Amino acid sequence: MNYSFTVTLQKWYINHKRPLPWRDTSNPYLIWLSEIILQQTRVSQGLPYYERFVMHFPTITDLANASEDEILRLWQGLGYYSRGRNMLKCAKLVVSNYNGAFPTEIKEVKKLPGIGDYTASAILSFAFNQVHPVLDGNVYRVLSRYYGIDTPINTPLAFKTFKRIAGDIIDVKNPAQHNQAIMEFGALQCTPKNPDCMSCVFNETCVAAREDKVQHLPVKLKARAKRNRHFNYIVFLSNNQTLIKKRMAKDIWQGLFEFPLLETAQPLENDELAKTVESEYGLALSQVQKVDSIKHLLTHQTIYADFWLVTSPHFDFNRNSDTFEVDLQALGTDYAIPVLISKFLESPLMKV
DNA sequence: AAGGCGGGGTT
DNA sequence: AACCCAGCCTT
Known part of the structure; x- marks a missing residue:
């Protein structure tokens, strides 16, 4: 000693x-x-x-x-x-x-x-x-x-x-x-x-x-480079109800809840997003609107998230079994969500 | 041995 | 923008 x-x-x-x-x-x-x-x-x-x-x-x-x-x-x-x-x-x-x-x-x-x-x-x-x-x-x-x-x-x-x-x-x-x-x-x-x-x-x-x-001092080997990711969140809204799902993959935020997510190599245009959602969910969309874009920084990733508000004449589509309906308000209070999602819920757009 | 995993404060 | 924080797990 x-x-x-x-x-x-x-x-x-x-x-x-x-x-x-x-x-x-x-x-x-x-x-x-x-x-x-x-x-x-x-x-x-x-x-x-x-x-x-x-x-x-x-x-x-x-x-x-x-x-x-x-x-x-x-x-x-x-x-x-x-x-x-x-x-x-x-x-x-x-x-x-x-x-x-x-x-x-x-x-x-x-x-x-x-x-x-x-x-x-x-x-x-x-x-x-x-x-x-x-x-x-x-x-x-x-x-x-x-x-x-x-x-x-x-x-x-x-x-x-x-x-x-x-x-x-x-x-x-x-x-x-x-x-x-x-x-x-x-x-x-x-x-x-x-x-x-x-x-x-x-x-x-x-x-x-x-x-x-x-x-x-101390000497430390260099950190890995950052990776860019593009997230498209599909915000269904009907009678103040929305769809969410739990992240299960071995990826960031495992076990947390979020809106249905479409990850793409590049940002999407309005019509590209609409086409994909319609084929993915077997749904005729009456309106697709990008309502928010948020840049979220993690230690080894930069996430560019676009939030798409979609409306449809009806929501009785064949949705994935792992998505479910919740009150939009409840998402912020009753479910564990990533900070990125809370940023979106707190944005002025969502307050009105 | 290297890659992956958050969010926030400090410089 | 880079670095760091009462690190650990998986591959």
């Missing part, structure tokens, strides 16, 4: 830590819940969702008894929806296989859906004070700078390298606080851009600070 590092670190932590609700408990359920929500998610964004889930599901048994639709509805807007689906699977497994009590062996914990090395280490260190170093984006950044390591952090080699170092410097007497401290330090002091190294407690010992390499 690097005594000087962790003592300084924890002293800093006690003076600077944010008051966060999941730090006031050693209840493994609440800690697990917070960790799943916080995966690839900032504290400020995840906090209201954490409060909401704790209110709805005070125990893991309550959560295990929920439906996937209910979980996803509460998860709406947080992104990476597989976390919500896996969370339900995990809760059911803990209730059925472990009598509702989280396992305390890391090997067992890592088998649970949605729990990888980071989350397993976080749960066991925070809830049971076990000595498992956590490795998240913050820790990679702090260690790469402090020790001047330029191994690209998004590689298997980096995981091995940094996991070993994190294990070398962890405070075996207080792994819970040590892990909290190093992540908080990365989030508040050792920030990705323009960290204030002049005010840093490690200003004299950090390799990157001493050698003026802070801007160049």
